[in-house]
Amino acid sequence: MSIKQQISEFLATEFPQSPCLIDDIGPQSAVVRYQVDQRALRPGGTVSGPVLMTTADLGLYAAILGEIGIVPLAVTTNLNINFLRKPSASSDIIGVCKLIKIGRLLIIGEVSLYSEGDDRPVAHAVGTYAIPPQQN
Amino acid sequence: MSIKQQISEFLATEFPQSPCLIDDIGPQSAVVRYQVDQRALRPGGTVSGPVLMTTADLGLYAAILGEIGIVPLAVTTNLNINFLRKPSASSDIIGVCKLIKIGRLLIIGEVSLYSEGDDRPVAHAVGTYAIPPQQN
Amino acid sequence: MSIKQQISEFLATEFPQSPCLIDDIGPQSAVVRYQVDQRALRPGGTVSGPVLMTTADLGLYAAILGEIGIVPLAVTTNLNINFLRKPSASSDIIGVCKLIKIGRLLIIGEVSLYSEGDDRPVAHAVGTYAIPPQQN
Amino acid sequence: MSIKQQISEFLATEFPQSPCLIDDIGPQSAVVRYQVDQRALRPGGTVSGPVLMTTADLGLYAAILGEIGIVPLAVTTNLNINFLRKPSASSDIIGVCKLIKIGRLLIIGEVSLYSEGDDRPVAHAVGTYAIPPQQN
Numbered sequence: 292m293s294i295k296q297q298i299s300e301f302l303a304t305e306f307p308q309s310p311c312l313i314d315d316i317g318p319q320s321a322v323v324r325y326q327v328d329q330r331a332l333r334p335g336g337t338v339s340g341p342v343l344m345t346t347a348d349l350g351l352y353a354a355i356l357g358e359i360g361i362v363p364l365a366v367t368t369n370l371n372i373n374f375l376r377k378p379s380a381s382s383d384i385i386g387v388c389k390l391i392k393i394g395r396l397l398i399i400g401e402v403s404l405y406s407e408g409d410d411r412p413v414a415h416a417v418g419t420y421a422i423p424p425q426q427n
Numbered sequence: 428m429s430i431k432q433q434i435s436e437f438l439a440t441e442f443p444q445s446p447c448l449i450d451d452i453g454p455q456s457a458v459v460r461y462q463v464d465q466r467a468l469r470p471g472g473t474v475s476g477p478v479l480m481t482t483a484d485l486g487l488y489a490a491i492l493g494e495i496g497i498v499p500l501a502v503t504t505n506l507n508i509n510f511l512r513k514p515s516a517s518s519d520i521i522g523v524c525k526l527i528k529i530g531r532l533l534i535i536g537e538v539s540l541y542s543e544g545d546d547r548p549v550a551h552a553v554g555t556y557a558i559p560p561q562q563n
Numbered sequence: 564m565s566i567k568q569q570i571s572e573f574l575a576t577e578f579p580q581s582p583c584l585i586d587d588i589g590p591q592s593a594v595v596r597y598q599v600d601q602r603a604l605r606p607g608g609t610v611s612g613p614v615l616m617t618t619a620d621l622g623l624y625a626a627i628l629g630e631i632g633i634v635p636l637a638v639t640t641n642l643n644i645n646f647l648r649k650p651s652a653s654s655d656i657i658g659v660c661k662l663i664k665i666g667r668l669l670i671i672g673e674v675s676l677y678s679e680g681d682d683r684p685v686a687h688a689v690g691t692y693a694i695p696p697q698q699n
Numbered sequence: 700m701s702i703k704q705q706i707s708e709f710l711a712t713e714f715p716q717s718p719c720l721i722d723d724i725g726p727q728s729a730v731v732r733y734q735v736d737q738r739a740l741r742p743g744g745t746v747s748g749p750v751l752m753t754t755a756d757l758g759l760y761a762a763i764l765g766e767i768g769i770v771p772l773a774v775t776t777n778l779n780i781n782f783l784r785k786p787s788a789s790s791d792i793i794g795v796c797k798l799i800k801i802g803r804l805l806i807i808g809e810v811s812l813y814s815e816g817d818d819r820p821v822a823h824a825v826g827t828y829a830i831p832p833q834q835n
Contacts, residue, residue: 304470305470306475308466330444333441333442334440334441340480340481340503340506341477341480341481341484344477344480344481345476345477345480348476348477367476368510368669368691369507369508369509369510370476370480370507371506371508371643371779371825372505373504373505373799373800373807373825373827374502374503374504374505375799375800375807376800391781391783391811391820392781392783392784392820396693396696397640397693399781401809401823403799412799412800415799415807415809415825417779417781417823417825419691419781421668421669424668424696504805505777505827507643509671509691511663511664511671512664527647527675527684527687528647528684532832533776533829535647535687537673539663548663548664551671551673551689553643553687553689555645555777555827557805560832576742577741577742578741578747579742580738602716605713605714606712606715611714612752612753612756612778613749613752613756616748616749616752616778617748617749617752638782639748639782640782641780641781641782642752642778643777643778643779643780644777644779645776646774646776
Protein backbone atom coordinates (compact mmCIF):
# COMPACT_ATOMS: atom_id res chain seq x y z
CA MET A 292 0.00 0.00 0.00
CA SER A 293 1.42 3.38 -0.97
CA ILE A 294 2.09 6.06 1.63
CA LYS A 295 -0.76 8.06 0.08
CA GLN A 296 -3.15 5.15 0.60
CA GLN A 297 -1.90 4.60 4.15
CA ILE A 298 -2.43 8.23 5.08
CA SER A 299 -5.84 8.26 3.38
CA GLU A 300 -6.95 5.24 5.40
CA PHE A 301 -5.58 6.69 8.61
CA LEU A 302 -7.33 10.02 8.09
CA ALA A 303 -10.60 8.26 7.21
CA THR A 304 -10.41 6.66 10.66
CA GLU A 305 -9.30 9.78 12.51
CA PHE A 306 -11.75 12.13 10.77
CA PRO A 307 -14.61 9.85 9.73
CA GLN A 308 -16.96 12.69 8.66
CA SER A 309 -14.36 14.59 6.66
CA PRO A 310 -14.97 15.03 2.94
CA CYS A 311 -11.24 15.61 2.38
CA LEU A 312 -9.19 13.42 0.08
CA ILE A 313 -5.43 13.17 -0.37
CA ASP A 314 -4.47 14.03 -3.93
CA ASP A 315 -0.73 13.72 -3.42
CA ILE A 316 1.98 13.19 -0.80
CA GLY A 317 5.49 14.39 -1.64
CA PRO A 318 8.68 15.23 0.21
CA GLN A 319 7.61 17.51 3.08
CA SER A 320 4.46 18.31 1.17
CA ALA A 321 0.91 17.25 0.40
CA VAL A 322 -1.96 18.21 -1.86
CA VAL A 323 -5.46 17.70 -0.46
CA ARG A 324 -8.95 18.22 -1.82
CA TYR A 325 -12.15 19.19 -0.02
CA GLN A 326 -15.07 17.87 -2.03
CA VAL A 327 -17.40 20.83 -2.02
CA ASP A 328 -21.10 20.00 -1.78
CA GLN A 329 -24.17 21.82 -0.54
CA ARG A 330 -23.14 21.55 3.12
CA ALA A 331 -19.87 23.38 2.41
CA LEU A 332 -21.60 26.44 1.00
CA ARG A 333 -22.93 29.65 2.46
CA PRO A 334 -25.86 31.63 1.12
CA GLY A 335 -24.67 33.81 -1.74
CA GLY A 336 -22.76 30.92 -3.21
CA THR A 337 -19.39 30.67 -1.63
CA VAL A 338 -17.45 28.11 0.36
CA SER A 339 -17.57 28.72 4.11
CA GLY A 340 -14.53 29.80 6.10
CA PRO A 341 -14.54 26.67 8.29
CA VAL A 342 -14.24 24.53 5.15
CA LEU A 343 -11.07 26.41 4.21
CA MET A 344 -9.69 26.11 7.74
CA THR A 345 -10.47 22.40 7.81
CA THR A 346 -8.71 21.84 4.51
CA ALA A 347 -5.62 23.75 5.66
CA ASP A 348 -5.42 21.85 8.94
CA LEU A 349 -5.97 18.44 7.38
CA GLY A 350 -3.54 19.09 4.55
CA LEU A 351 -0.74 20.06 6.91
CA TYR A 352 -1.51 17.02 9.04
CA ALA A 353 -1.25 14.81 5.94
CA ALA A 354 2.10 16.35 5.00
CA ILE A 355 3.36 15.71 8.55
CA LEU A 356 2.25 12.07 8.45
CA GLY A 357 4.09 11.71 5.15
CA GLU A 358 7.21 13.06 6.79
CA ILE A 359 7.32 11.46 10.24
CA GLY A 360 5.17 8.38 9.70
CA ILE A 361 1.67 7.59 10.75
CA VAL A 362 1.61 8.40 14.43
CA PRO A 363 -1.72 9.72 15.64
CA LEU A 364 -0.19 12.22 17.98
CA ALA A 365 0.61 15.43 16.20
CA VAL A 366 -1.55 18.16 17.70
CA THR A 367 -2.34 21.51 16.08
CA THR A 368 -1.16 24.29 18.36
CA ASN A 369 -1.62 27.32 16.10
CA LEU A 370 -3.35 28.09 12.84
CA ASN A 371 -3.23 31.48 11.20
CA ILE A 372 -5.33 31.92 8.08
CA ASN A 373 -5.79 34.84 5.71
CA PHE A 374 -8.84 34.85 3.46
CA LEU A 375 -7.85 36.33 0.13
CA ARG A 376 -10.65 35.88 -2.41
CA LYS A 377 -14.17 34.51 -2.59
CA PRO A 378 -13.98 30.81 -3.48
CA SER A 379 -16.11 29.39 -6.26
CA ALA A 380 -19.21 27.51 -5.07
CA SER A 381 -18.89 24.98 -7.85
CA SER A 382 -15.29 23.83 -7.49
CA ASP A 383 -13.47 21.67 -5.00
CA ILE A 384 -11.03 23.37 -2.68
CA ILE A 385 -7.42 22.30 -3.27
CA GLY A 386 -4.83 22.75 -0.52
CA VAL A 387 -1.18 22.82 -1.53
CA CYS A 388 0.82 22.21 1.66
CA LYS A 389 4.53 22.58 2.33
CA LEU A 390 6.38 22.01 5.60
CA ILE A 391 8.82 24.82 6.36
CA LYS A 392 10.27 23.54 9.62
CA ILE A 393 10.56 19.99 10.86
CA GLY A 394 11.84 20.13 14.40
CA ARG A 395 11.90 17.48 17.08
CA LEU A 396 9.05 19.10 18.95
CA LEU A 397 7.38 21.43 16.47
CA ILE A 398 6.54 21.14 12.81
CA ILE A 399 5.43 24.22 10.89
CA GLY A 400 3.91 24.35 7.45
CA GLU A 401 2.14 26.65 5.08
CA VAL A 402 -0.82 26.06 2.78
CA SER A 403 -2.14 27.86 -0.25
CA LEU A 404 -5.81 27.11 -0.89
CA TYR A 405 -7.40 27.32 -4.32
CA SER A 406 -10.72 26.80 -6.03
CA GLU A 407 -9.82 24.02 -8.44
CA GLY A 408 -9.01 25.42 -11.87
CA ASP A 409 -8.12 28.93 -10.72
CA ASP A 410 -4.50 29.68 -9.88
CA ARG A 411 -5.21 32.69 -7.63
CA PRO A 412 -5.25 31.53 -4.00
CA VAL A 413 -8.49 31.95 -2.07
CA ALA A 414 -6.72 31.66 1.28
CA HIS A 415 -3.30 31.14 2.80
CA ALA A 416 -2.60 29.52 6.14
CA VAL A 417 0.34 28.72 8.39
CA GLY A 418 0.03 26.04 11.04
CA THR A 419 2.14 24.74 13.91
CA TYR A 420 1.95 21.20 15.22
CA ALA A 421 3.42 19.77 18.42
CA ILE A 422 4.97 16.32 18.31
CA PRO A 423 4.90 14.62 21.72
CA PRO A 424 8.47 14.06 23.02
CA GLN A 425 8.04 10.30 23.46
CA GLN A 426 7.67 10.02 19.69
CA ASN A 427 11.12 11.34 18.99
CA MET B 428 -37.68 41.22 18.94
CA SER B 429 -34.47 41.59 20.96
CA ILE B 430 -31.14 42.16 19.27
CA LYS B 431 -30.14 38.67 20.38
CA GLN B 432 -33.17 37.18 18.65
CA GLN B 433 -32.55 39.24 15.52
CA ILE B 434 -28.95 38.10 15.28
CA SER B 435 -29.95 34.50 15.98
CA GLU B 436 -32.48 34.57 13.14
CA PHE B 437 -30.02 36.21 10.79
CA LEU B 438 -27.29 33.67 11.54
CA ALA B 439 -29.73 30.79 11.13
CA THR B 440 -30.32 32.07 7.58
CA GLU B 441 -26.68 32.79 6.80
CA PHE B 442 -25.32 29.56 8.31
CA PRO B 443 -28.24 27.14 8.04
CA GLN B 444 -26.23 24.06 9.04
CA SER B 445 -24.53 25.66 12.01
CA PRO B 446 -25.19 24.19 15.44
CA CYS B 447 -24.15 27.48 17.07
CA LEU B 448 -26.49 29.43 19.31
CA ILE B 449 -26.19 32.97 20.66
CA ASP B 450 -26.16 32.93 24.45
CA ASP B 451 -25.68 36.67 24.89
CA ILE B 452 -25.03 39.90 23.01
CA GLY B 453 -23.51 42.78 24.98
CA PRO B 454 -21.68 46.01 24.26
CA GLN B 455 -18.94 45.09 21.77
CA SER B 456 -19.22 41.49 22.91
CA ALA B 457 -21.05 38.21 22.48
CA VAL B 458 -21.22 34.78 24.06
CA VAL B 459 -21.93 31.88 21.71
CA ARG B 460 -22.40 28.16 22.17
CA TYR B 461 -21.55 25.28 19.87
CA GLN B 462 -23.83 22.38 20.70
CA VAL B 463 -21.41 19.48 20.70
CA ASP B 464 -22.76 16.21 19.35
CA GLN B 465 -21.24 13.13 17.76
CA ARG B 466 -20.37 14.96 14.53
CA ALA B 467 -18.25 17.49 16.43
CA LEU B 468 -16.00 14.84 17.94
CA ARG B 469 -12.81 13.14 16.91
CA PRO B 470 -11.76 9.62 17.84
CA GLY B 471 -10.27 9.63 21.30
CA GLY B 472 -13.05 11.81 22.57
CA THR B 473 -12.31 15.41 21.90
CA VAL B 474 -13.87 18.26 20.00
CA SER B 475 -12.34 18.83 16.56
CA GLY B 476 -10.26 21.87 15.72
CA PRO B 477 -12.66 23.06 13.00
CA VAL B 478 -15.47 23.17 15.58
CA LEU B 479 -13.39 25.55 17.69
CA MET B 480 -12.50 27.68 14.67
CA THR B 481 -16.14 27.81 13.60
CA THR B 482 -17.25 28.91 17.06
CA ALA B 483 -14.61 31.64 17.20
CA ASP B 484 -15.52 32.97 13.76
CA LEU B 485 -19.26 32.91 14.35
CA GLY B 486 -18.96 34.45 17.79
CA LEU B 487 -16.95 37.39 16.51
CA TYR B 488 -19.41 37.81 13.66
CA ALA B 489 -22.28 37.91 16.17
CA ALA B 490 -20.48 40.54 18.26
CA ILE B 491 -19.94 42.64 15.12
CA LEU B 492 -23.62 42.40 14.15
CA GLY B 493 -24.51 43.51 17.67
CA GLU B 494 -22.27 46.52 17.21
CA ILE B 495 -22.86 47.72 13.66
CA GLY B 496 -26.31 46.28 12.97
CA ILE B 497 -27.39 43.36 10.88
CA VAL B 498 -25.65 43.90 7.59
CA PRO B 499 -24.63 40.71 5.84
CA LEU B 500 -21.39 42.09 4.59
CA ALA B 501 -18.67 41.71 7.15
CA VAL B 502 -16.06 39.36 5.75
CA THR B 503 -13.44 37.49 7.76
CA THR B 504 -10.00 38.46 6.51
CA ASN B 505 -7.79 36.85 9.16
CA LEU B 506 -8.22 34.33 11.95
CA ASN B 507 -5.40 33.31 14.25
CA ILE B 508 -6.16 30.55 16.73
CA ASN B 509 -4.09 28.93 19.45
CA PHE B 510 -5.20 25.57 20.77
CA LEU B 511 -4.49 25.46 24.49
CA ARG B 512 -6.07 22.36 26.05
CA LYS B 513 -8.01 19.29 25.00
CA PRO B 514 -11.73 20.14 25.09
CA SER B 515 -14.18 17.86 26.85
CA ALA B 516 -16.17 15.59 24.52
CA SER B 517 -19.27 15.87 26.69
CA SER B 518 -19.62 19.64 27.04
CA ASP B 519 -20.72 22.40 24.71
CA ILE B 520 -18.06 24.82 23.54
CA ILE B 521 -18.63 28.36 24.81
CA GLY B 522 -17.04 31.30 22.99
CA VAL B 523 -16.61 34.55 24.93
CA CYS B 524 -16.01 37.26 22.33
CA LYS B 525 -14.85 40.83 22.76
CA LEU B 526 -14.22 43.42 20.04
CA ILE B 527 -10.92 45.25 20.55
CA LYS B 528 -11.05 47.62 17.60
CA ILE B 529 -14.05 48.97 15.74
CA GLY B 530 -12.77 50.90 12.76
CA ARG B 531 -14.57 52.14 9.71
CA LEU B 532 -13.02 49.46 7.55
CA LEU B 533 -11.74 46.82 9.92
CA ILE B 534 -13.13 45.31 13.10
CA ILE B 535 -10.90 43.14 15.27
CA GLY B 536 -11.94 40.94 18.14
CA GLU B 537 -10.67 38.23 20.40
CA VAL B 538 -12.34 35.07 21.65
CA SER B 539 -11.67 32.75 24.54
CA LEU B 540 -13.17 29.30 24.03
CA TYR B 541 -14.14 27.00 26.89
CA SER B 542 -15.64 23.60 27.49
CA GLU B 543 -18.77 24.60 29.41
CA GLY B 544 -18.21 24.30 33.15
CA ASP B 545 -14.40 24.57 33.04
CA ASP B 546 -12.85 28.02 33.35
CA ARG B 547 -9.53 27.13 31.71
CA PRO B 548 -9.69 28.15 28.04
CA VAL B 549 -9.34 25.38 25.44
CA ALA B 550 -8.43 27.85 22.70
CA HIS B 551 -7.93 31.55 22.06
CA ALA B 552 -8.49 33.29 18.75
CA VAL B 553 -8.15 36.74 17.25
CA GLY B 554 -10.06 37.63 14.10
CA THR B 555 -10.17 40.54 11.67
CA TYR B 556 -13.23 41.45 9.63
CA ALA B 557 -13.48 43.85 6.71
CA ILE B 558 -16.52 46.10 6.48
CA PRO B 559 -17.27 47.13 2.90
CA PRO B 560 -16.83 50.89 2.43
CA GLN B 561 -20.37 51.46 1.16
CA GLN B 562 -21.63 50.49 4.59
CA ASN B 563 -19.89 53.37 6.30
CA MET C 564 16.32 40.73 45.62
CA SER C 565 12.71 40.66 44.44
CA ILE C 566 11.66 38.55 41.48
CA LYS C 567 11.03 41.78 39.58
CA GLN C 568 14.61 42.91 40.24
CA GLN C 569 16.00 39.51 39.29
CA ILE C 570 14.13 39.49 35.99
CA SER C 571 15.13 43.10 35.29
CA GLU C 572 18.80 42.26 35.80
CA PHE C 573 18.53 39.15 33.69
CA LEU C 574 16.85 40.98 30.82
CA ALA C 575 19.41 43.78 31.00
CA THR C 576 22.07 41.12 30.36
CA GLU C 577 20.12 39.26 27.68
CA PHE C 578 18.94 42.38 25.83
CA PRO C 579 21.59 44.97 26.65
CA GLN C 580 20.30 47.58 24.17
CA SER C 581 16.65 47.27 25.14
CA PRO C 582 14.93 50.35 26.54
CA CYS C 583 12.28 48.13 28.17
CA LEU C 584 11.68 48.14 31.91
CA ILE C 585 9.68 45.76 34.07
CA ASP C 586 6.90 47.63 35.86
CA ASP C 587 5.37 44.59 37.53
CA ILE C 588 5.54 40.81 37.74
CA GLY C 589 2.44 39.00 38.99
CA PRO C 590 1.02 35.49 38.87
CA GLN C 591 1.30 34.39 35.22
CA SER C 592 1.51 38.03 34.23
CA ALA C 593 3.78 41.01 33.74
CA VAL C 594 3.57 44.69 32.95
CA VAL C 595 6.42 46.16 30.92
CA ARG C 596 7.28 49.62 29.69
CA TYR C 597 9.10 50.71 26.55
CA GLN C 598 10.66 54.10 27.20
CA VAL C 599 9.80 55.95 24.03
CA ASP C 600 12.43 58.36 22.78
CA GLN C 601 13.34 59.80 19.39
CA ARG C 602 14.70 56.49 18.10
CA ALA C 603 11.36 54.79 18.70
CA LEU C 604 9.44 57.22 16.50
CA ARG C 605 8.56 57.37 12.86
CA PRO C 606 8.08 60.52 10.82
CA GLY C 607 4.59 61.85 11.41
CA GLY C 608 4.93 61.30 15.09
CA THR C 609 4.05 57.77 16.00
CA VAL C 610 5.76 54.82 17.61
CA SER C 611 7.14 52.32 15.11
CA GLY C 612 5.70 48.85 14.68
CA PRO C 613 8.93 47.10 15.69
CA VAL C 614 8.83 48.94 19.03
CA LEU C 615 5.39 47.47 19.69
CA MET C 616 6.51 43.99 18.64
CA THR C 617 9.60 44.24 20.83
CA THR C 618 7.52 45.27 23.84
CA ALA C 619 5.06 42.41 23.31
CA ASP C 620 7.83 39.84 22.97
CA LEU C 621 9.83 41.07 25.94
CA GLY C 622 6.75 41.37 28.14
CA LEU C 623 5.69 37.81 27.49
CA TYR C 624 9.25 36.66 28.11
CA ALA C 625 9.23 38.48 31.46
CA ALA C 626 5.93 36.86 32.44
CA ILE C 627 7.37 33.45 31.55
CA LEU C 628 10.49 34.06 33.65
CA GLY C 629 8.24 35.03 36.55
CA GLU C 630 6.40 31.75 36.17
CA ILE C 631 9.10 29.16 35.46
CA GLY C 632 12.15 30.85 36.93
CA ILE C 633 15.07 32.55 35.29
CA VAL C 634 16.22 30.08 32.69
CA PRO C 635 17.62 31.67 29.56
CA LEU C 636 16.11 29.12 27.26
CA ALA C 637 12.59 30.02 26.33
CA VAL C 638 12.48 30.69 22.60
CA THR C 639 9.78 32.63 20.76
CA THR C 640 8.24 30.38 18.13
CA ASN C 641 5.28 32.50 17.01
CA LEU C 642 4.13 36.07 17.44
CA ASN C 643 0.89 37.37 16.00
CA ILE C 644 0.24 41.07 16.40
CA ASN C 645 -2.69 43.27 15.42
CA PHE C 646 -2.12 46.99 15.22
CA LEU C 647 -5.26 48.74 16.45
CA ARG C 648 -4.64 52.47 16.84
CA LYS C 649 -1.89 55.00 16.24
CA PRO C 650 0.23 55.23 19.40
CA SER C 651 1.07 58.59 20.92
CA ALA C 652 4.58 59.82 20.15
CA SER C 653 4.92 61.39 23.59
CA SER C 654 3.99 58.49 25.86
CA ASP C 655 5.74 55.30 26.87
CA ILE C 656 4.31 52.06 25.57
CA ILE C 657 2.89 49.85 28.32
CA GLY C 658 2.49 46.10 27.72
CA VAL C 659 0.03 44.22 29.92
CA CYS C 660 0.88 40.53 29.53
CA LYS C 661 -1.02 37.47 30.64
CA LEU C 662 -0.07 33.82 30.15
CA ILE C 663 -3.00 31.74 28.90
CA LYS C 664 -1.34 28.34 28.71
CA ILE C 665 1.62 27.02 30.65
CA GLY C 666 2.49 23.63 29.24
CA ARG C 667 5.59 21.54 29.69
CA LEU C 668 6.81 22.37 26.21
CA LEU C 669 4.88 25.44 25.13
CA ILE C 670 3.82 28.58 26.93
CA ILE C 671 1.33 30.93 25.29
CA GLY C 672 0.44 34.42 26.36
CA GLU C 673 -1.37 37.50 25.20
CA VAL C 674 -0.45 41.16 25.48
CA SER C 675 -2.44 44.35 25.25
CA LEU C 676 -0.27 47.36 24.41
CA TYR C 677 -1.18 50.91 25.38
CA SER C 678 0.17 54.42 25.12
CA GLU C 679 0.53 55.28 28.80
CA GLY C 680 -2.48 57.19 30.06
CA ASP C 681 -4.91 56.00 27.36
CA ASP C 682 -6.96 52.88 28.07
CA ARG C 683 -7.68 52.05 24.42
CA PRO C 684 -5.15 49.45 23.25
CA VAL C 685 -2.82 50.43 20.40
CA ALA C 686 -2.01 46.80 19.62
CA HIS C 687 -2.74 43.26 20.75
CA ALA C 688 -0.40 40.32 20.41
CA VAL C 689 -0.35 36.60 21.12
CA GLY C 690 2.95 34.79 21.44
CA THR C 691 4.10 31.19 21.76
CA TYR C 692 7.34 30.15 23.45
CA ALA C 693 9.06 26.77 23.40
CA ILE C 694 10.64 25.51 26.59
CA PRO C 695 13.48 23.08 25.93
CA PRO C 696 12.62 19.59 27.25
CA GLN C 697 15.69 19.32 29.46
CA GLN C 698 14.32 22.15 31.55
CA ASN C 699 11.23 20.24 32.58
CA MET D 700 15.74 57.09 -11.07
CA SER D 701 14.76 53.42 -10.91
CA ILE D 702 11.80 52.27 -8.83
CA LYS D 703 14.27 50.54 -6.53
CA GLN D 704 16.12 53.80 -5.96
CA GLN D 705 12.88 55.71 -5.43
CA ILE D 706 11.67 53.24 -2.81
CA SER D 707 15.09 53.20 -1.14
CA GLU D 708 15.05 56.98 -0.83
CA PHE D 709 11.50 57.00 0.44
CA LEU D 710 12.21 54.37 3.08
CA ALA D 711 15.37 56.20 4.18
CA THR D 712 13.13 59.18 4.91
CA GLU D 713 10.33 57.20 6.52
CA PHE D 714 12.60 54.97 8.62
CA PRO D 715 15.74 57.06 9.09
CA GLN D 716 17.34 54.74 11.66
CA SER D 717 16.67 51.54 9.72
CA PRO D 718 19.67 49.50 8.59
CA CYS D 719 17.53 47.84 5.89
CA LEU D 720 18.42 48.06 2.23
CA ILE D 721 16.39 47.16 -0.84
CA ASP D 722 18.15 44.47 -2.85
CA ASP D 723 15.45 44.07 -5.48
CA ILE D 724 11.92 45.15 -6.44
CA GLY D 725 9.99 42.90 -8.80
CA PRO D 726 6.39 42.33 -9.82
CA GLN D 727 4.45 42.06 -6.54
CA SER D 728 7.67 41.21 -4.78
CA ALA D 729 10.76 42.58 -3.09
CA VAL D 730 14.03 41.36 -1.62
CA VAL D 731 15.38 43.31 1.34
CA ARG D 732 18.49 43.05 3.48
CA TYR D 733 19.00 43.87 7.14
CA GLN D 734 22.66 44.71 7.67
CA VAL D 735 23.44 42.79 10.82
CA ASP D 736 25.85 44.47 13.21
CA GLN D 737 26.47 44.29 16.94
CA ARG D 738 23.22 46.06 17.81
CA ALA D 739 21.20 43.39 16.00
CA LEU D 740 22.62 40.55 18.08
CA ARG D 741 21.65 38.91 21.33
CA PRO D 742 24.03 37.26 23.78
CA GLY D 743 24.82 33.77 22.59
CA GLY D 744 25.34 35.01 19.08
CA THR D 745 22.08 35.20 17.26
CA VAL D 746 20.00 37.84 15.56
CA SER D 747 17.19 39.20 17.74
CA GLY D 748 13.52 38.53 17.02
CA PRO D 749 12.69 42.23 16.55
CA VAL D 750 15.30 42.42 13.77
CA LEU D 751 13.50 39.63 11.93
CA MET D 752 10.10 41.27 12.48
CA THR D 753 11.45 44.61 11.27
CA THR D 754 12.85 43.05 8.12
CA ALA D 755 9.58 41.26 7.36
CA ASP D 756 7.52 44.40 7.86
CA LEU D 757 9.82 46.64 5.85
CA GLY D 758 10.15 44.11 3.04
CA LEU D 759 6.41 43.81 2.61
CA TYR D 760 6.09 47.57 2.72
CA ALA D 761 8.70 47.85 -0.05
CA ALA D 762 6.86 45.31 -2.19
CA ILE D 763 3.62 47.27 -1.70
CA LEU D 764 5.29 50.53 -2.73
CA GLY D 765 6.59 48.79 -5.83
CA GLU D 766 3.06 47.71 -6.65
CA ILE D 767 0.87 50.72 -5.84
CA GLY D 768 3.40 53.54 -6.05
CA ILE D 769 5.08 55.57 -3.38
CA VAL D 770 2.22 56.69 -1.16
CA PRO D 771 3.14 56.98 2.48
CA LEU D 772 -0.14 55.64 3.68
CA ALA D 773 -0.10 51.87 3.84
CA VAL D 774 -0.46 50.84 7.47
CA THR D 775 0.42 47.43 8.91
CA THR D 776 -2.67 45.92 10.50
CA ASN D 777 -1.46 42.39 11.23
CA LEU D 778 1.84 40.57 11.27
CA ASN D 779 2.15 36.89 12.06
CA ILE D 780 5.67 35.51 12.30
CA ASN D 781 7.00 32.02 12.92
CA PHE D 782 10.59 31.65 14.06
CA LEU D 783 12.02 28.55 12.45
CA ARG D 784 15.78 28.34 13.04
CA LYS D 785 18.49 30.26 14.86
CA PRO D 786 19.91 32.88 12.50
CA SER D 787 23.64 33.23 12.01
CA ALA D 788 25.23 36.12 13.92
CA SER D 789 27.66 36.81 11.11
CA SER D 790 25.34 37.09 8.11
CA ASP D 791 22.88 39.69 6.93
CA ILE D 792 19.20 38.80 7.09
CA ILE D 793 17.57 38.56 3.66
CA GLY D 794 13.81 38.90 3.32
CA VAL D 795 12.17 37.48 0.20
CA CYS D 796 8.71 39.04 0.00
CA LYS D 797 5.76 38.18 -2.19
CA LEU D 798 2.33 39.81 -2.25
CA ILE D 799 -0.47 37.24 -2.27
CA LYS D 800 -3.46 39.56 -2.40
CA ILE D 801 -3.70 43.08 -3.74
CA GLY D 802 -7.14 44.38 -2.90
CA ARG D 803 -8.49 47.88 -2.95
CA LEU D 804 -8.41 48.13 0.83
CA LEU D 805 -6.09 45.36 1.98
CA ILE D 806 -2.82 44.02 0.67
CA ILE D 807 -1.45 40.76 2.07
CA GLY D 808 2.00 39.34 1.58
CA GLU D 809 4.31 36.66 2.84
CA VAL D 810 8.02 36.77 3.60
CA SER D 811 10.65 34.10 3.98
CA LEU D 812 13.65 35.29 5.98
CA TYR D 813 17.13 33.82 5.58
CA SER D 814 20.63 34.23 6.92
CA GLU D 815 22.46 35.17 3.74
CA GLY D 816 24.09 32.13 2.19
CA ASP D 817 21.85 29.52 3.83
CA ASP D 818 18.73 28.44 1.95
CA ARG D 819 16.85 27.16 5.01
CA PRO D 820 14.50 29.93 6.23
CA VAL D 821 15.09 31.30 9.74
CA ALA D 822 11.58 32.75 9.91
CA HIS D 823 8.38 33.11 7.89
CA ALA D 824 5.89 35.93 8.20
CA VAL D 825 2.56 36.98 6.76
CA GLY D 826 1.47 40.60 6.95
CA THR D 827 -1.65 42.59 6.17
CA TYR D 828 -1.64 46.26 5.20
CA ALA D 829 -4.56 48.65 4.99
CA ILE D 830 -4.65 51.12 2.13
CA PRO D 831 -6.66 54.25 2.98
CA PRO D 832 -9.77 54.48 0.77
CA GLN D 833 -8.92 57.94 -0.62
CA GLN D 834 -5.90 56.36 -2.33
CA ASN D 835 -7.98 54.09 -4.54
